[in-house]
Amino acid sequence: MNETAYAKINLALHVRQRREDGYHELETLFAFVDDGDRLSVSPAGQDCLTTQGEFAGKIDGPFGNIVAKALSALPHGKGWAVSLDKRLPVAAGLGGGSADAGAVFRMVERTHGLPDDWRRRAARLGADVPACVLSKPCIGTGTGTELELVAENDLAGCPVLLVNPREPVPTGPVFGAWDGVDRGPLPQGTLREVAMRGRNDLQAPAITICPAIADVLEALGRTEPFIARMSGSGATCFALYDSREAMEAAAGSIAREHPGWWQMSGALC
Structure with missing residues (x-):
C-alpha cells in the first residue's frame, strides 16, 4: 500500500482561552494540501519502520516515532514494514507527524477497518491527529479534536x-x-x-x-x-x-x- 500524509494548514486559528489543564480552547479551520510525506507498507514478520527523505534525520527513532505509536494503537493483523519518506519539515505548523499518523489510520481503515473509538485513540497521539485522519476541511474546537466537517468546500483545488x-x-x-x-x-x-x-x-x-x-x-x-x-x-x-x-x-x-x-x-x- 501507498498513502500520502497530506500537509495540514490552519486557514484560521483562534485561541479563546487557557485551560486549567494547561491546554488551550481553540477554534480552527483545518484544510489539507494534496501533497506531503509519503508512506508505503509491505507485509513483515513484525512491525518495523524505516525513514528516508530530506527531513528524516529530524524525527524520533523507530520506537518513539508517531508512526510506530499509530501502529501500536490499532489492530492491523500481521506485521507491517512501513517506509516513511519525510518530505515535510519538522516543528513547522504542518502537522507533519500527525499527518503521518493519519496516513497509518487510513491504511488500517482500508485493510481492517477502524475501531469505533478511533477518534479517541487518534487524539491520544496528538491534537491534530483526528483531523489528519480525515484530511478533509473541518472545523476543530476544544483542543482541536472535536471536529465538524465542512459541508461545502469552495476552496477545493485552490x-x-x-x-x-x-x-x-x-x-x-x-x-x-x-x-x-x-x-x-x-x-x-x-x-x-x-x-x-x-x-x-x-x-x-x-x-x-x-x-x-x-x-x-x-x-x-x-x-x-x-x-x-x-x-x-x-x-x-x-x-x-x-x-x-x-x-x-x-x-x-x-x-x-x-x-x-x-x-x-x-x-x-
Whole structure:
C-alpha cells in the first residue's frame, strides 16, 4: 500500500482561552494540501519502520516515532514494514507527524477497518491527529479534536504555496507567548470567507520567537495572493492564489529571492 500524509494548514486559528489543564480552547479551520510525506507498507514478520527523505534525520527513532505509536494503537493483523519518506519539515505548523499518523489510520481503515473509538485513540497521539485522519476541511474546537466537517468546500483545488524559513518552532513556547486576549470566535460563511475574515492568534507570538516568519509573510505578500498567513504555531506560512499560473510565478520568485527557504506547492484537497 501507498498513502500520502497530506500537509495540514490552519486557514484560521483562534485561541479563546487557557485551560486549567494547561491546554488551550481553540477554534480552527483545518484544510489539507494534496501533497506531503509519503508512506508505503509491505507485509513483515513484525512491525518495523524505516525513514528516508530530506527531513528524516529530524524525527524520533523507530520506537518513539508517531508512526510506530499509530501502529501500536490499532489492530492491523500481521506485521507491517512501513517506509516513511519525510518530505515535510519538522516543528513547522504542518502537522507533519500527525499527518503521518493519519496516513497509518487510513491504511488500517482500508485493510481492517477502524475501531469505533478511533477518534479517541487518534487524539491520544496528538491534537491534530483526528483531523489528519480525515484530511478533509473541518472545523476543530476544544483542543482541536472535536471536529465538524465542512459541508461545502469552495476552496477545493485552490492553488497553494507553502514556505518555511527552515527554522523549527516548538509549539509549547508559542502557546506560552500568547497574550491571553480572546479576540473572538471564527466568523461564519463559506470556507473562503472564513479564511479571509479569520486570523491566526499564534502568528504574532511565533514571530517574537522566530522573526524569519515575518520575512516569509512579507515575501509571500509581494506575490499578491488573496491570503497569506502562518499555519499552526509556525514557522510555515501559506499563500492561496486564484490561478495556478499565479502560484507558480510566486514559487519561482520566492525560490530566486530566497533559495535557502523550503517550499512546496500544490492545491487544497
